[in-house]
Amino acid sequence: KNEVEQSPQNLTAQEGEFITINCSYSVGISALHWLQQHPGGGIVSLFMLSSGKKKHGRLIATINIQEKHSSLHITASHPRDSAVYICAVDPLVGGGADGLTFGKGTHLIIQP
Amino acid sequence: EAQVTQNPRYLITVTGKKLTVTCSQNMNHEYMSWYRQDPGLGLRQIYYSMNVEVTDKGDVPEGYKVSRKEKRNFPLILESPSPNQTSLYFCASKPQGAVQPQHFGDGTRLSIL
Numbered sequence: 001k002n003e004v005e006q007s008p009q010n011l012t013a014q015e016g017e018f019i020t021i022n023c024s025y026s027v028g029i030s031a032l033h034w035l036q037q038h039p040g041g042g043i044v045s046l047f048m049l050s051s052g053k054k055k056h057g058r059l060i061a062t063i064n065i066q067e068k069h070s071s072l073h074i075t076a077s078h079p080r081d082s083a084v085y086i087c088a089v090d091p092l093v094g095g096g097a098d099g100l101t102f103g104k105g106t107h108l109i110i111q112p
Numbered sequence: 113e114a115q116v117t118q119n120p121r122y123l124i125t126v127t128g129k130k131l132t133v134t135c136s137q138n139m140n141h142e143y144m145s146w147y148r149q150d151p152g153l154g155l156r157q158i159y160y161s162m163n164v165e166v167t168d169k170g171d172v173p174e175g176y177k178v179s180r181k182e183k184r185n186f187p188l189i190l191e192s193p194s195p196n197q198t199s200l201y202f203c204a205s206k207p208q209g210a211v212q213p214q215h216f217g218d219g220t221r222l223s224i225l
Contacts, residue, residue, distance in 0.1 A: 033209045033213060033214075041219075042202070042216050042217060042218035043204075043216035043219075045213035045214065045215075045216075048212070050211070073194075086154070086155070092212050099170060100146060100155075100157075101155045102213065103154060104153070104154040105154055106154065107122055
C-alpha cells in the first residue's frame with residue numbers, strides 16, 4: 001500500500017522566514033500534488049508535479065522521482081501563509097481509480 | 113465560475129436520523145469523489161464515481177451510500193448516522209482519465225450526537 005509521509009507535522013515560524021515542508025512516498029506515482037487548507041476553509045490545489053520544479057509567486061515545489069521525495073518551499077513567509085499543507089499522490093497502480101493518497105498534512109503557523 | 117458546491121456546510125444531528133450531503137459541480141467533470149478528514153488520519157476516500165451510474169468504494173465506505181444519476185451531482189447519503197461519522201467531509205471532481213488536480217468543495221462539517 002502506498003504511504004505518504006509528511007514532515008514536520010507542525011511548524012511555527014516568524015514572518016519572513018524560509019519554510020520547507022517535506023513529503024516522501026513509497027510507490028511509483030504519475031503525479032504529486034501540494035494542497036493548501038486554510039482554517040475553516042476548503043482545499044485548494046497549489047501544484048501538480050511529475051518532475052522537476054514549479055514556482056508560483058513565493059511558493060516553490062520540487063520533486064525527485066528517483067528518491068520518491070518532494071519539498072514545498074515558501075520564501076519570505078507571511079502570516080497569511082498559515083494553513084495546513086497537504087501532500088497527495090496519484091499512484092501508478094491501485095488507489096480509487098484516479099483516487100489520491102494523502103499525507104496527514106503539515107500545520108504551518110507564521111507569527112508576525 | 114468553476115466550482116464544486118457542497119450543502120450543508122454545517123450540520124448537527126442525532127444518531128439514526130438519515131441525512132444527505134449534496135455535491136454539485138459545474139465543470140462537466142466525469143470523476144467525482146467523497147473524502148472524510150479526521151484529526152491525525154488526514155483525508156480518506158469514501159466513495160468515488162467515474163461517470164454517471166458508475167460508483168465504487170474507496171477506503172472507508174462503511175455506513176455511507178452514494179448515487180450518480182446526473183453528471184453534475186454526487187450526493188453522499190448516511191442512512192443511519194452514528195457518532196463515529198462525525199467528521200469534515202469534502203467532495204471533489206476532475207476530468208476522467210487525465211492526471212489533473214482535483215477541485216474540492218468547501219467542506220461539510222457533520223456532528224452526529
